[in-house]
Each structure stands twice: as C-alpha cells, then as structure tokens.
Amino acid sequence: MRLKHDEKGRLLFTRCSGDGSYLNYLQLPLLLMRSFIIKGHTGGSREISMFHFKCTSKFRKSLVKIPDPKLLLHKPQAMPQCEFLTLNLTHYPKIADLRSGYLSKNQDVIDEAQRVHANVLGDLLERFSYAILFDLADYENKGDPAIAMGELQFLKRLGIQLLYYCKTSACSDKNVENAFLKFKDVSSAEMVVLLQGGGNMFSYESLDKIRESVITRFQDHTIVIFPQSIWLRYADYKLDYYRQMYNSHPDLTLLVRDQESYAIGEQMLPSAKVILCPDMAFQIGLVAFFAPASFDILWLKREDSETTGYVIPRPPPYLSLHVEDWTNWITPKTDTMEHIFHLTLNGLLFLQRGKVVITDRLHGHILSTLLGIPHVILDNNYGKVFNYHNSWTKGLETVRTARTAEQALAKAEELLSSYGGACQKNSMTFCDYNENLSQICK
Structure with a gap:
C-alpha cells in the first residue's frame, strides 16, 4: 500500500501495482443496493482510494496521543494527525482507534472507519486477485447482514473477484469441502480466503464450527477474519479446543473491533496476526432517510x-x-445474495421509525450512526457495545451511554428535546407524519 497527498493536501490511497494514478473515494448510494454486482477482475491496475480530507494548517498542528512508532515500547508521545494518518496500521495493530475521541460528527466517524478499512484491509488484501467468502449472514439479526453487505461493498471497491461465497445457512461441511476441491489449485498468491465478521468467536459454536471447517481445509491459503468481537463464553476445555484450532493455521489474520477483543485475541491466538479494525457495516456509508x-x-x-x-x-x-x-x-425472503441487502434495508427502516433510538444491540448503534439518528446505548451482557463505543464512536455528539434502563429513557428524552423537533438533514427527509401529514421538509 502507498499513501500520498495530492497537490491540495488530500490523503489518497492506491494499490501497489498499476499505473500509479490516484483517485478520490466515492460512496455508493444506498439506494443503488439493488444494482450491486460483484464483477470479475478485467486486467490492468485495480485501485481503491480513501475518502479525502483537506489537511489544513490547523489540522496539521493538531495532535493525537499515540505510542512511539518504534516498536510501541515507549511512553505515548504526541504526533501531528496528518503524520498519524500516513502510518501503515498493519504495522501498528493496536492504535487504529486513536482519532475517535476527536470525531464528533457522524460523517467524520464514518469517514474514519472507511479510512482505516482502506489502510488495514487494503494492505492485507491488495496482492490478491480473487477471494472466497464464507458465512455471509442471511438471518434476521439485521446487524450481521449489514456486516456482510459492507464486506461485499469493500471487495467490490478493491476490485477483487469473488469466486465463491456461502451464506451461513448453506455453509455445511459438504459445501465447504466442495469449495475446497474446486478452488484448492488456485494459487495462494492469487486467492485469499475470507470469513464473515461479527461478535461470535468462542461463543456461538455453530459459527466456530464453520470457521473450523474452513481453517482445517484451506491450510495453504491466507485466511483473513473480518472484524470480530470476542466473548469467551465456552467452558475451558472447549475454549482450549478452538484456541488450538485457530492457532493451527500458518497464515491467519484476525481483525478485532475493540481494545478488549484485541487483548483477548493476542492472548488466545499467538500464532495469528491480530489487528484492530472497525466494523465492516461502516462501508455502507451515510444513509439518507427513506x-x-x-x-x-x-x-x-x-x-x-x-x-x-x-x-x-x-x-x-x-x-x-x-x-x-x-x-x-421479518424480511421477505429470496434465495439470492439480494436477501442480505433486503435484511440490511429492513434494519435501516426499522430504526427510522424512532426520532430517537435506545438500543443494547451494537448494530442498533452503528446503523443509527449511519442514519444520523440520535440514540442512547446500553451495554449487552459481556461489554460488546460499550467496548466498541470506547474504541470508535466515543466522540460522537449524538450518542449517550446509560447504565440502567431508567437512565436510558431519561437521556433519550433529553436527545428528543435537543434533536427531535427538527427533521433529519439527510436528503429525502420527511417530517413526522403524526404531526403534519401535508408538510414536506425542505
């Protein structure tokens, strides 16, 4: 991966191969989801560029606290943000979230997540032309399909041809074996094996079993697990079993969504490369109200x-x-990949029914951020929601945290007073039809 500023001071990203040109990062509008097609590589250079930002003199002088760039062994020191933004984060796997406390606007939080994706995953995947992707979520927990949609979106932007995928409901041992037999002879220098992100490692055995089936077969290929949260839910003997399974692969990279999961991942998977990286649903981008x-x-x-x-x-x-x-x-079901998009859209529709949202689901928080809905978050039973917030969204001005349901309701009422009287400023907005059906927001 190469990082470069254009003549206006904007940070750009390109692949190492190709003609060396640089492009600005463009969002694919949510309303074009139905036209999403995974296209094969057609030859030539394959490029992806990050969102651009103006590196003004004020921005250049602002500082973030980061560890010493030399081995991360010394006391944290101050570094200009523009210099921090040029770091290859695969070499500094624990510090990718250090700008989050400075980002108060939804668009800034989204841009930063996509920048880190381009930095980390661009570096990990840029050498590959092909991928196979296992465990794409096709069930009604809307957050997991949103992750899958973000993963597919990113692969499309990176120009990697998806040779094979299986939805969670279809990732049987037989189908994994069939995929292995069909693609085992594709060079490991050309094809990467990818596993769905989420919050289910060491905690949901049906999904650990899918990963086991993939990892034990594809020993000769690089495997990357998209960003996960780790919950050590199993009994000790089962934790040890799966720990050994994950460590059995010679080239496994685990991306994790929060600092707590990073610490657990480093301890449990010493043979793997563990890197901090935000949730892939942020690849959807800012969503207009519909x-x-x-x-x-x-x-x-x-x-x-x-x-x-x-x-x-x-x-x-x-x-x-x-x-x-x-x-x-419930989402109307189809048998194609389009069902993943429908599940995500239905989750976005679900949240838009509230002027303010309260949630203890991580993707209630993330999709509300994409929509720009003010919201209050409660934690789940193992800290996943707050851990993610502390890593990536702690500066966001439209989010409140609550320890009890009573606190959550009180803070939601405060948000409603501050934000609920005005229509959302995204395009395609509507006023509350309960108040005035005939009025259209301008």
Whole structure:
C-alpha cells in the first residue's frame, strides 16, 4: 500500500501495482443496493482510494496521543494527525482507534472507519486477485447482514473477484469441502480466503464450527477474519479446543473491533496476526432517510442470550415509546445474495421509525450512526457495545451511554428535546407524519 497527498493536501490511497494514478473515494448510494454486482477482475491496475480530507494548517498542528512508532515500547508521545494518518496500521495493530475521541460528527466517524478499512484491509488484501467468502449472514439479526453487505461493498471497491461465497445457512461441511476441491489449485498468491465478521468467536459454536471447517481445509491459503468481537463464553476445555484450532493455521489474520477483543485475541491466538479494525457495516456509508418516524422513541431491545434482562420503565404519558427486537421484524425472503441487502434495508427502516433510538444491540448503534439518528446505548451482557463505543464512536455528539434502563429513557428524552423537533438533514427527509401529514421538509 502507498499513501500520498495530492497537490491540495488530500490523503489518497492506491494499490501497489498499476499505473500509479490516484483517485478520490466515492460512496455508493444506498439506494443503488439493488444494482450491486460483484464483477470479475478485467486486467490492468485495480485501485481503491480513501475518502479525502483537506489537511489544513490547523489540522496539521493538531495532535493525537499515540505510542512511539518504534516498536510501541515507549511512553505515548504526541504526533501531528496528518503524520498519524500516513502510518501503515498493519504495522501498528493496536492504535487504529486513536482519532475517535476527536470525531464528533457522524460523517467524520464514518469517514474514519472507511479510512482505516482502506489502510488495514487494503494492505492485507491488495496482492490478491480473487477471494472466497464464507458465512455471509442471511438471518434476521439485521446487524450481521449489514456486516456482510459492507464486506461485499469493500471487495467490490478493491476490485477483487469473488469466486465463491456461502451464506451461513448453506455453509455445511459438504459445501465447504466442495469449495475446497474446486478452488484448492488456485494459487495462494492469487486467492485469499475470507470469513464473515461479527461478535461470535468462542461463543456461538455453530459459527466456530464453520470457521473450523474452513481453517482445517484451506491450510495453504491466507485466511483473513473480518472484524470480530470476542466473548469467551465456552467452558475451558472447549475454549482450549478452538484456541488450538485457530492457532493451527500458518497464515491467519484476525481483525478485532475493540481494545478488549484485541487483548483477548493476542492472548488466545499467538500464532495469528491480530489487528484492530472497525466494523465492516461502516462501508455502507451515510444513509439518507427513506421513511418517516412513527414514534418519539424506538427501543431496540435484544431478546437473546446477550441481554442483561433489564425491565423497560414506564414512559411519561406525553411520549410515544415502542419496544421491539428487530429479529421479529421479518424480511421477505429470496434465495439470492439480494436477501442480505433486503435484511440490511429492513434494519435501516426499522430504526427510522424512532426520532430517537435506545438500543443494547451494537448494530442498533452503528446503523443509527449511519442514519444520523440520535440514540442512547446500553451495554449487552459481556461489554460488546460499550467496548466498541470506547474504541470508535466515543466522540460522537449524538450518542449517550446509560447504565440502567431508567437512565436510558431519561437521556433519550433529553436527545428528543435537543434533536427531535427538527427533521433529519439527510436528503429525502420527511417530517413526522403524526404531526403534519401535508408538510414536506425542505
């Protein structure tokens, strides 16, 4: 990977091969999801560029605290942000989140996540022409399909041809074996094996089993696991079993979504390369509203094994509050990859029903950030939501944290007072039809 500033001081990214030209990073609008096609490599250079920013004199002088660039062994020192932005983060795997406390706007948080993706994954994947991708989420937990969509989006931007994929429901041992037999002779210098990100390592055995099936077969190919959160949920004997399985691969890279997972990953997977990297759903980019709000407050409350079991407090009579888990907000099913996009769109639609959102789901937080919806986050039972917030979104001005349901409701009411009276400023916005059906936001 090469990093370069153009004549206006904008940071650009290109692949090492090709003609050396540099391009600005362009978002693919969400409304074009249905036209998404994975295209094969047609030859020539394959390039991806990062979002650009103006490196003004004020920005050049601003500082972030980062560890000493030499081996990260010394006391943290100050470095100009522009210099920090030129670091290859695969060489500094723990410090990618150090700008997050300085980023207060949704667009800035999204841009930074995409910049880190380009930096880290661009460096890891740039030498490959082909990929196969296992465990694309096709179930109603809308956050995991959003991750899958971001992964597909990034591969398309990178120009890597996807030779094979399997959705979670289809990733049987037989299908993994068939993929191995079909592609085992593709050179390891040309093809990389990729595994879906999420929050399910050492905690959801059906998904660890899929990864085991892939890792034990593709021993001769580089394997990259997209960003994960780690929850050590199993009994010790089972943790040891899967720890040995992951460490058995000679060229495995694990991307992790927060500092806590980084520490666990380094301890559990000494044979792997562990790198901090934000969630792949940020590849979707800033999302324009496409539906009006139905409620003052939408409470996305998880109902699975990660819930803390809190009780919803009674809201004041002047507030409309709706409580639901989006796994019950069913998406019409198709048998193609398009279903992943429909699940993601349905999750975005679900959240837009609230002027303010309260959630204990990580992707309730992430997709609300993409939508620009003010929201309050509660933690799940092992710290995943707060850990991610502390790493990547702690400076975001439209987010509040709460330790109890009562605090969450009070803070949501404060956000509603601050932000809920005005229409969203994204394009295609609508006023609340409960207030005035005939008024269209300008």
